[in-house]
Every structure is written in structure tokens, then in C-alpha cells.
Amino acid sequence: MRLHHTLAALMLLTVAALGAEAEKKPAFTQPIPEMKLTNGAVFRNVTVVRYEKERVVLKSSGGIGPLPYSYIPEPLRSQMIAERDAAPAIPKTTKKTDLPMKDVTGQMFVTTNGAGAYKFAGAEVEFYSKADYEAAKWRMQNNLPSSFTMSEGSKTGIATGAWIKALADCKIIAEAKTDSDGHFKAKLPADADLFLFAAAHRLAGGKPEWDLWVIDVPASDEILLSNDNQW
Helix, strand or coil, X not given: CCHHHHCHHHCCCCCCCCCCCXXXXXXXXXXXXXXXXXXXXXXXXXXXXXXXXXXXXXXXXXXXXXXXXXXXXXXXXXXXXXXXXXXXXXXXXXXXXXXXXXXXXXXXXXXECCCEEEECCCCEEEEEEHHHHHHHHHHHHHHCCCCCCCCXXXXXXXXXXXXXXXXXXXXXXXXXXXXXXXXXXXXXXXCCCEEEEEEEEEEECCEEEEEEEEEECCCCXXXXXXXXXXX
């Protein structure tokens, strides 16, 4: 039921979702003033945060996020892979907890001039840990064209595709689907800091319109997704 499956046609690039891997402590600590990736993107003031089996997490002047090793140019790629293989693995610890849960309800709709409220049916709502937000936002921004602006409503579809790809590596905490009246219900960890991602489209005046929400989940048990809090 994941949005990045059902809306795959919007993706700007194809990057395989990677599972959780054992992390390696980086030895590559010297800042790199400028790094041109194999896809043409340029990162500045780059340092390694950690190594994983199939990707490296980098920090740059634009933020922090993971990249597959194939994006790193040579000879830096070979150096990083060598340091990944040589560095001792950081043992992972697991802690089993039974978190209290709560039921959250909501509705997804937009208000249109002269036509009342349009309620989205069959739309998916995904919930993620707030700890994943900054890295996902960084990846989303790097997925957008360099000339991108939100000055045109049609650009929302491009932003939706960028968010879908950016969230592909994030774990979904919970998900829900709207009914015929736009209502949805989800069971969430009671004390967790979460954000949600939801996108839907419709025809408005004969033209396709995308509506996108990326918001913090409120402390209350009700979530309204409307014109007022669209991304």
C-alpha cells in the first residue's frame, strides 16, 4: 500500500530501496571541498558520517543523507569502500519495548471555489519517524530540478515524485487509506514524534491537480489534511 509503489510513474530517478545494513565507523574524516557525483550533482564541504554495506551517509553544506557508492566518483569511491571494509563494525543493540499505542483519525479534503469540499477517496497516508525527516528532506531537495520553483500549481506533481523517492529508504511506522468521504484511521505509538506524507490527485477544471501534505503529526487524536496545511 506504499505510495512510492502506486505513484511510481512520478519518480524522477530510479534508486533501489536499500535494507538496513550493519554500520561502519568512518575513517574518512577529512572534508572534501567539492565532490561532483556520477549523476552530475555537485556537493560541497563533504564529510563521511558513516559507511553502510551498499551506501555511504554524507554530510554536506546542503544537509545529510545516504548515497549509493555508485554515485561517488573515482578514486574517492574506491577509498571509501576500502575504509568501509577495513573499519570495525559498530555492534548494534536491540531493545525490546512494548510501546503504548493510540488510534488516530483524520480526513483529507480540499475546499474549492463555488464547489464546496472535495474529499479524496482511496488516498494513502504514511507515517514516519521524525528522526528521518531531515535526511529525507535533503534527499528530496536533491531530487528536484535545479530550476524548480513552486510558483505553478502543476509543479506539485514534481515535488510529490521527489518526496516519494526520498522516502523510499525510510521505514513506515503506520499507514492508512481514506474511505469514500476522505476519512482515515491509523494506530500510532502514543509518545512517538512522527511526520506524515500523503499525496492525491484529481481533475480540476479539466486539468490534473496534485495535492501534497508533509506535516508533523499533531499531539491530538485528529488530523485534518486540507488547503491550510498543504506542502
